[in-house]
Amino acid sequence: MKKIIKNIIISIIFFLTAPIGYTSKILYLFFQSTILYVFFAQFFALVPGILGTFVRASFYKQTLKKSYLDLDIGFCSFFSKIETEVGKSVLITGHSQIGLVNIGDYTVIANYVSILSGRYQHNFTDPTKKITDEVNDTYNCIHIGSNVFIGDNSTIMANIGNNTIVGAASNVIKPLPPYIVAVGNPAQIVKQRIKEPNQPVAV
Amino acid sequence: MKRICKMIVIAFFYILMLPFGVLAKLTYKLFGSQILFTMFGEFLSLIPSFPGYFSRGCYYQMTLAKADIELFLAFGSYISKIETRIGKNVAIGGRTTIGLAEIGDNAAIANHVSVLSGRRQHNFDDPGSLVVDAEGVFDKIVIGNNVFIGDQSVVMANIGDKSIIGAGSVVVKEIPSYSVAVGNPAKVVKKRTK
Numbered sequence: 511m512k513k514i515i516k517n518i519i520i521s522i523i524f525f526l527t528a529p530i531g532y533t534s535k536i537l538y539l540f541f542q543s544t545i546l547y548v549f550f551a552q553f554f555a556l557v558p559g560i561l562g563t564f565v566r567a568s569f570y571k572q573t574l575k576k577s578y579l580d581l582d583i584g585f586c587s588f589f590s591k592i593e594t595e596v597g598k599s600v601l602i603t604g605h606s607q608i609g610l611v612n613i614g615d616y617t618v619i620a621n622y623v624s625i626l627s628g629r630y631q632h633n634f635t636d637p638t639k640k641i642t643d644e645v646n647d648t649y650n651c652i653h654i655g656s657n658v659f660i661g662d663n664s665t666i667m668a669n670i671g672n673n674t675i676v677g678a679a680s681n682v683i684k685p686l687p688p689y690i691v692a693v694g695n696p697a698q699i700v701k702q703r704i705k706e707p708n709q710p711v712a713v
Numbered sequence: 714m715k716r717i718c719k720m721i722v723i724a725f726f727y728i729l730m731l732p733f734g735v736l737a738k739l740t741y742k743l744f745g746s747q748i749l750f751t752m753f754g755e756f757l758s759l760i761p762s763f764p765g766y767f768s769r770g771c772y773y774q775m776t777l778a779k780a781d782i783e784l785f786l787a788f789g790s791y792i793s794k795i796e797t798r799i800g801k802n803v804a805i806g807g808r809t810t811i812g813l814a815e816i817g818d819n820a821a822i823a824n825h826v827s828v829l830s831g832r833r834q835h836n837f838d839d840p841g842s843l844v845v846d847a848e849g850v851f852d853k854i855v856i857g858n859n860v861f862i863g864d865q866s867v868v869m870a871n872i873g874d875k876s877i878i879g880a881g882s883v884v885v886k887e888i889p890s891y892s893v894a895v896g897n898p899a900k901v902v903k904k905r906t907k
Contacts, residue, residue: 545763552761552788586789586808607807607824622808624825624864626880632823634861637875637891637905640819641859642802663825665865665880681865681881695881695897 520579523561524568527554531572538573538592547573547592555588570596584621591627591649597656610649614656614672622663628652629667629683655688673703723782726767727774733757734775741776741795750776750795758791773799787824794830794851800858813851817858817874828854828868832885857890866899875905 534547550569557565563582570577576595584604589596594608597615602608606619609627619625628650634641653669660666661678670676671688681695691701737750754776757768769786779798786792789808792799797811800818805811809822812830822828831852837844855871862868863880872878873890883897893903 549762549764552765555788556759556761605808622825622865624823624880626864632821632861632863634877634905640802641821641861641875641877642804642819645804645821645861663865665863667880679865679881683880 520564520568523564524571524579527565527568528572531569534592535573544592548590551588551590555586558585593651609652611652611654613654614658616656617654617658617660619660620662620664620678623660623666624664625652625654625666631667675703723767723771726764727771727782730757730768730771730775734772737772737776737795747795751793754791754793758786758789761788796853806864812854814854814856816856817860819858820856820860820862822862823864823866823880825865826862826868827866828856828862830854832869834869877905 530550534550537543537546554565554569562585566583567579567581570581570589571579573592574589574594574596578598580599581596583602586604587602587606589608591610593610595612597613597617599615600613600617602619604621606621606623608625611625628648630648630650632645633647634644652666655670655672655674657673658670660676661680663679664676664682666682668682669685670682671686673689674686675691676682676697677693680693680697682692682697686692686697689703690699691703692699733753737753740746740749753772757772760768765788766785770782770784773780773784773786773792774782776795777792777799778796781799781801784799785804787805787807790805792811794813796813798815800816800820802819803816805822806824808824809826811828814828831850831854833850833852835847836849837847854868857872857874857876859875860872862878863882865880866878866882866884868884870884871887872884873888875891876888877893878884878888878899879895882895882899884899886898888894888899888901891905892901893905894901
């Protein structure tokens with residue numbers, strides 16, 4: 511019964527956000543302009559509570575390259591790039607800002623996390639140039655595996671393997687392998703998550 | 714042509730922001746109170762995308778001690794002290810909070826950065842007093858021209874011209890010009906030379 515009511519509410523919200531979502535998507539597909547997408551992504555980030563979660567899930571289902579309706583994305587969090595791919599049952603809590611990424615299934619991202627579009631998003635090579643002219647350099651897609659946890663206030667600039675845990679306030683600058691626990695600035699591996707050391711790693 | 718369109722849009726937002734800016738500036742000039750400045754600043758930080766960028770640029774140009782009308786302040790960012798001075802062509806990312814600071818020209822600050830009003834903002838020298846009663850000193854942080862500050866950094870000390878602060882750094886001591894500094898506490902790892 512509860513599930514039916516929830517599904518009805520989600521359907522209504524999906525229907526209501528459809529004009530906005532699909533207009534943003536069409537504008538991107540035909541004119542490569544993300545101006546509407548960014549506007550509404552930030553606008554819907556401000557809708558509070560469970561209503562906001564449903565609105566954001568519907569909007570991202572309509573606009574992102576891949577996303578599911580069971581995406582749970584909290585207050586003030588948003589995806590800044592329309593090319594993002596998000597897996598099944600992903601949970602993202604409040605105030606996180608996510609760039610160009612490919613997130614696996616069942617991944618959890620905590621509060622205030624920054625996921626950049628790669629390590630070379632800002633590549634300052636020439637000290638004689640103005641900083642503001644060099645800010646937007648190269649956007650690389652970050653791959654975050656399935657069943658990953660990323661703690662509060664972390665900054666992610668490199669790929670993360672499946673089943674890995676990143677501690678709070680970590681700064682991931684080098685790719686992390688699967689089945690490990692990494693913490694610190696820069697993030698370092700502190701523990702393996704497999705009981706037997708020779709057990710093959712499932713990727 | 715594009716420039717003219719932009720000027721017209723900016724003029725429109727300037728008129729729209731005029732009541733907020735004038736009220737905030739007047740209460741500060743007459744009563745020395747920043748209550749309205751903070752309230753409008755936090756409110757305007759919630760406007761998404763380009764209407765937000767223009768409104769915040771116009772509002773801070775009217776209220777701050779010095780700021781350019783084309784200041785780029787992304788979604789969720791605000792400046793908490795009215796005496797702050799900001800140079801030309803400055804870009805500030807999302808959810809960044811800036812205290813009492815003086816930012817040079819062409820500086821870029823990323824997302825989730827905190828620029829505090831100096832290291833002594835919260836003074837806990839007396840263990841007998843309540844932490845909530847602690848009164849600190851607000852120092853002005855000077856950030857030079859052409860500085861970049863990465864995501865999730867906390868800045869409590871001055872940064873020289875052309876320096877780059879990596880993501881997740883905590884700047885507790887002054888960083889000289891032409892350096893690349895990272896880590897907690899931020900240390901100079903490289904010098905930028907021509």
